[in-house]
Amino acid sequence: MHFVVCAKQIPDPETPPSAFRVDEAKKEVIPPQGIAPVLSQFDGIAAEAALRIKEQTSGTRITVISLGQERARDAIKQVLAMGADEGVLLDDATFQGGDSYTTARTLAAAIRKLGDVDAVFCGRQAADWDMGQVGLGIAELLGWPCAIIASSVQCAEGKLTVKRVLADGFETVRVPLPAVVTVSNELGEPRYPKLQQIMQAARKTVRSMTPAELALDPSTVGAAGARLKLERLFVPVAGGDCEFMPGDTPQAQAVALAKTLRAARIL
Amino acid sequence: MAQDILVVGELADGALSATTVELLGAAVRLAEGGRVSVTLLGSAAPAAAAPAFAAGADRAFVSGDGGYEPFRSDPWVAAVQAAITQAQPAVVLLAQSTVGRDLGPRLAFRLDTAAAMDCVQLAIEGGSFRATRPCFGGNALASYSFATSPAIATARAKSQDALDPPRAGATGETVALPGPAEARTEVTGREQAAATGLRLQDAPVVVSGGRGLGGPEGFRLIEQLAAAIGTHRAAVGSSRAACDMGWYPVSQQVGLTGKVVTPDLYIAVAISGASQHMAGCSGAKAIVAINRDPEANIFKAARYGIVGDYKLVLPPLIEAIRALD
Numbered sequence: 269m270h271f272v273v274c275a276k277q278i279p280d281p282e283t284p285p286s287a288f289r290v291d292e293a294k295k296e297v298i299p300p301q302g303i304a305p306v307l308s309q310f311d312g313i314a315a316e317a318a319l320r321i322k323e324q325t326s327g328t329r330i331t332v333i334s335l336g337q338e339r340a341r342d343a344i345k346q347v348l349a350m351g352a353d354e355g356v357l358l359d360d361a362t363f364q365g366g367d368s369y370t371t372a373r374t375l376a377a378a379i380r381k382l383g384d385v386d387a388v389f390c391g392r393q394a395a396d397w398d399m400g401q402v403g404l405g406i407a408e409l410l411g412w413p414c415a416i417i418a419s420s421v422q423c424a425e426g427k428l429t430v431k432r433v434l435a436d437g438f439e440t441v442r443v444p445l446p447a448v449v450t451v452s453n454e455l456g457e458p459r460y461p462k463l464q465q466i467m468q469a470a471r472k473t474v475r476s477m478t479p480a481e482l483a484l485d486p487s488t489v490g491a492a493g494a495r496l497k498l499e500r501l502f503v504p505v506a507g508g509d510c511e512f513m514p515g516d517t518p519q520a521q522a523v524a525l526a527k528t529l530r531a532a533r534i535l
Numbered sequence: 536m537a538q539d540i541l542v543v544g545e546l547a548d549g550a551l552s553a554t555t556v557e558l559l560g561a562a563v564r565l566a567e568g569g570r571v572s573v574t575l576l577g578s579a580a581p582a583a584a585a586p587a588f589a590a591g592a593d594r595a596f597v598s599g600d601g602g603y604e605p606f607r608s609d610p611w612v613a614a615v616q617a618a619i620t621q622a623q624p625a626v627v628l629l630a631q632s633t634v635g636r637d638l639g640p641r642l643a644f645r646l647d648t649a650a651a652m653d654c655v656q657l658a659i660e661g662g663s664f665r666a667t668r669p670c671f672g673g674n675a676l677a678s679y680s681f682a683t684s685p686a687i688a689t690a691r692a693k694s695q696d697a698l699d700p701p702r703a704g705a706t707g708e709t710v711a712l713p714g715p716a717e718a719r720t721e722v723t724g725r726e727q728a729a730a731t732g733l734r735l736q737d738a739p740v741v742v743s744g745g746r747g748l749g750g751p752e753g754f755r756l757i758e759q760l761a762a763a764i765g766t767h768r769a770a771v772g773s774s775r776a777a778c779d780m781g782w783y784p785v786s787q788q789v790g791l792t793g794k795v796v797t798p799d800l801y802i803a804v805a806i807s808g809a810s811q812h813m814a815g816c817s818g819a820k821a822i823v824a825i826n827r828d829p830e831a832n833i834f835k836a837a838r839y840g841i842v843g844d845y846k847l848v849l850p851p852l853i854e855a856i857r858a859l860d
């Protein structure tokens with residue numbers, strides 16, 4: 269079987285809010301000083317889901333694909349170190365500045381080019397823009413079914429069995445291959461590569477694919493093809509001033525809180 | 536300028552979901568006199584048409600076929616697509632729910648247009664539709680316009696206001712939709728989260744615990760605090776860090792990838808206040824934070840705070856609340 273993991277390199281989502289800045293004129297996030305970009309959390313978990321199946325199904329290969337600039341190579345290397353077999357970097361000037369539509373279109377073209385893919389594993393949402401569209405978009409463009417927000421994924425007899433997180437519980441669905449699945453944190457922590465695996469990953473192939481190879485018209489990818497136009501990007505102003513409860517002991521502060529909430533008619 | 540709008544309706548326990556009612560209210564405002572349509576699918580759909588008219592719809596696309604339940608993407612996409620073909624709306628609105636998270640992007644790609652997910656503001660600016668949504672875990676807000684039509688947006692629960700008052704007794708046109716198309720997805724099992732009384736989203740008070748509780752035992756104190764406030768008023772929530780450790784059920788997670796709550800009072804205990812957590816509770820009328828770190832981000836959003844160890848603060852707080860009145 270041949271699986272694809274879609275992996276995106278993003279600004280660290282655990283950046284403290286106090287260090288988070290945007291350039292409103294350029295409508296861009298200003299990379300925080302000294303905080304390196306990371307593999308989007310859910311994409312590491314998507315890789316984990318694919319690797320768990322690979323361990324149980326002999327002859328399974330995993331290709332990791334990332335659309336991004338040169339630094340996206342780090343996201344690819346990380347998934348290769350976890351145990352994926354090969355990487356594809358989609359780094360071309362015409363791919364930049366796109367939206368969910370152009371990203372899904374470009375990734376779907378790369379998956380089509382690989383030719384023999386049985387399943388695609390995406391994160392439930394990229395932890396930068398938090399959209400949650402690309403997995404479903406790839407599925408629609410390829411005409412495949414898609415199961416979103418998975419907490420476990422199993423593969424047998426040409427089908428994926430996916431446990432999905434719903435608002436009030438879980439649901440188990442079965443979809444025929446080829447299919448796309450988007451993975452959530454309830455699946456569990458991604459494995460941590462050993463030093464030896466990191467060294468091996470350095471020798472694994474990362475190929476690139478150009479718009480021409482993918483037969484993509486430059487007017488349909490990147491900024492030129494985007495359908496969502498970002499008009500404004502800004503940091504909302506934070507709420508009120510916190511009133512700290514007076515008192516020298518936890519006891520006194522607790523009593524002050526109860527009384528304050530009562531006086532404010534909140535309790 | 537008037538524009539036609541389609542809302543993808545959802546039913547909960549046989550009635551229109553609260554978010555559907557809110558979306559219909561938003562649709563009436565955004566339509567500026569244009570036509571508001573709604574799709575209603577499932578066995579309770581025919582009975583939901585009248586409430587949908589009262590909530591703001593002029594026209595309902597309805598199929599009462601039970602095959603639309605439980606939600607599966609393929610038949611729903613086909614039905615909503617059929618309604619879009621007839622209604623030709625400028626804007627399609629969905630809830631950021633199990634249904635909308637799936638249908639929003641799929642409709643966008645199938646109709647060769649775009650979707651903005653999890654929006655908190657929907658507006659008409661300069662005659663065109665504008666959707667504003669949190670991004671970067673809630674650290675920033677992004678406003679989008681659309682280059683293609685229809686514009687598709689999913690909206691966060693409680694971000695929109697229902698019509699007030701509703702159009703009591705209003706009638707509208709009903710259009711029948713065909714029965715469900717075949718689904719590639721087969722649903723083989725369902726587990727309902729243990730319903731522990733009050734639903735998190737409905738509770739006027741939510742008490743949440745985080746990683747700083749240090750273990751599942753900490754949640755016993757959180758539950759006692761909720762009980763002291765009243766089991767009919769207070770529900771217990773959790774940060775993702777605490778859910779990921781298995782200390783509390785996933786169904787109680789508050790935040791960007793959990794539930795969005797808008798209670799009168801939100802008490803955050805041993806929660807640092809990461810933007811992704813705040814995304815789920817910043818709509819609370821008042822936030823109380825109990826944290827031993829005075830620099831914790833949660834205090835920036837809190838109205839009232841206690842800096843201290845929860846193990847020392849909660850027992851006397853539970854006593855003091857029991858002693859009120």
Ligand SMILES: Cc1cc2nc3c(=O)[nH]c(=O)nc-3n(C[C@H](O)[C@H](O)[C@H](O)COP(=O)(O)OP(=O)(O)OC[C@H]3O[C@@H](n4cnc5c(N)ncnc54)[C@H](O)[C@@H]3O)c2cc1C
Binds near residue numbers: 745
């Ligand atoms: C894409 C994405 C989506 C996410 N979605 C969510 C989501 O939906 N919900 C969510 O909650 N998180 C979410 N997160 C995770 C989020 O970024 C934080 O990691 C998480 O909220 C931290 O949980 P916490 O505050 O419980 O833990 P921590 O950040 O570890 O904070 C623990 C706090 O407890 C305090 N503390 C420790 N001991 C005590 C004590 N004895 N008494 C009092 N205080 C004490 C500490 O000072 C600290 O402030 C998401 C992250 C990403 C990247």
Ligand SMILES: Nc1ncnc2c1ncn2[C@@H]1O[C@H](COP(=O)(O)O)[C@@H](O)[C@H]1O
Binds near residue numbers: 276375389390392399
């Ligand atoms: N630039 C990208 N390169 C590779 N995969 C991506 C990229 N953008 C999005 N994805 C995949 O699609 C998922 C959902 O992204 P999004 O729809 O942008 O929230 C991510 O978790 C990734 O698996």
